[in-house]
Amino acid sequence: MRKSRIAIVGAGLAATPHALALNELNDEVEVVGVVGRSAERLERFANTYGFPIASSFNAVLDDARVDAVLVLTPPHTHLELVEQAAAARKHVLLEKPLDISMPRAERAVEVCRKAGVQLVVVFQNRFRPAVERLATLAKSGALGAIAYAGVDLRWWRPQSYYDEPGRGTYARDGGGVLLTQAIHSLDILMWLAGDVSTVVGATATTALHSMEAEDFASATLTFESGAAGHVLATTAAYPGFPERIELIGTNGTAVLEGGHLRAFFHDGRVDEFHDPSSSGFGAKPMDFSHTAHRDLLKDFLRAIREDRSPLVTGDDALRVQRLIERITAQTGRRP
Known part of the structure; x- marks a missing residue:
């Protein structure tokens, strides 16, 4: 070869x-x-x-x-x-x-x-072992029909991170926490729960950062399947916590926190899997394994x-970026 x-x-x-x-x-x-x-x-x-x-x-x-x-x-x-x-x-x-x-x-x-x-x-992140296991649960039908899918990303970036010229600006980065950090979790959310039909969103820049774009965003979603959804994303949550993705299905609930996956089924079974690798949720953005790359x-x-x-x-990336655009467009912040 x-x-x-x-x-x-x-x-x-x-x-x-x-x-x-x-x-x-x-x-x-x-x-x-x-x-x-x-x-x-x-x-x-x-x-x-x-x-x-x-x-x-x-x-x-x-x-x-x-x-x-x-x-x-x-x-x-x-x-x-x-x-x-x-x-x-x-x-x-x-x-x-x-x-x-x-x-x-x-x-x-x-x-x-x-x-x-x-x-x-x-x-x-699609290639992280715990995410692959979550995808198997969702796509095999083990969780049943998805009724709710949500992302909770409470990360931390110090001001020094945003002091780099251009970082967190619309001209260089195109936005803040949604397009730079949460985009990975939002990709997984849409990969497993499908396209979004309605969005009600809000963004803000908290007192913890001096930057042009948002360091906080939230949205309530309705997926085309009829499932409900929610997004919370920030880089102002000191000292940073593993991101959480939750899928609630008609047969059970799966919760992924960082690399720790737990699935609770209506018949009493519990499936648990742990991948010790980090995702760079704290002050060191590159604090993660290269194995998924x-x-x-x-x-x-x-x-x-x-x-x-x-x-x-590329079409997968477009879908996620359209969702982010729909969240930020409702705030009137972006030029």
């Missing part, structure tokens, strides 16, 4: 778990180049993980050896990079979110579809090789 060849665009905070994952998958994939804006950071990253530095993004796109690009740059840069990659017939693995607005997000998905290249967004990368590479749909698609 020929190794897939991938280039990395961006060497910032999000790059570390991907680099660790790629090195573990070195029997399947070769990193042929890394590009980034900061020469110092790029050299440090490349030396740490043993990757070669490419001269430019254009050089990566012109390199016939490159099958795919891994885009790890800030959200407001995504569309243009995706457009260039698609035009060069390179498959794209894109850090979330798709981009900072729905028109730009939709355009990113459309250009990849027209070019016939794969677009996968980094929703690595590894499994997402593996699925991406095999989807390319086998010409099949990956587990996470």
Whole structure:
């Protein structure tokens, strides 16, 4: 089997778990180049993980050896990079979110579809063992028909996190806690409970942070299935707590808190599973294992090789971003 060849665009905070994952998958994939804006950071990253530095993004796109690009740059840069990659017939693995607005997000998905290249967004939490087990319970019908699905994400980020230029702004990030942190849990919620028909939402910036976008959001949902739903998300809950996803079905209830899954069935059975890995819910955003990134990368590479749909698609990311847009649109905060 020929190794897939991938280039990395961006060497910032999000790059570390991907680099660790790629090195573990070195029997399947070769990193042929890394590009980034900061020469110092790029050299440090490349030396740490043993990757070669490419001269430019254009050089990566012109390199016939490159099958795919891994885009790890800030959200407001995504569309243009995706457009260039698609035009060069390179498959794209894109850090979330798709981009900072729905028109730009939709355009990113459309250009990849027209070019016939794969677009996968980094929703690595789908590959966490406890989430996979929850998905099996929901999709097998073990819980029965879903009557309620909710997310409760009470994380903590210190002010220093938002002091980085552009972080928590609409121009660079497209929003706050919903688009940057809660998007992962919302993806799982919609993956398991389906599309949402009605939304009543509210957002705020609490006194704990000085930032442009929201650090608190809540919403009451009704799913197209008729199930009720609720979302609460914040980065102002010191010192940070594992996120909670709850599914109530006609046969039982499943509660996932971080990596701890408990399912309680009407017949008296209790199913319990624990994955000790963290999700970066406290002051250290990257305090989590890279194994879910590894499994997402593996699925991406095999989807390319086998010409099949990956587990996470650009359309999946669009669905979640539309929900976030519907929540924030009701507040009148976003310019």
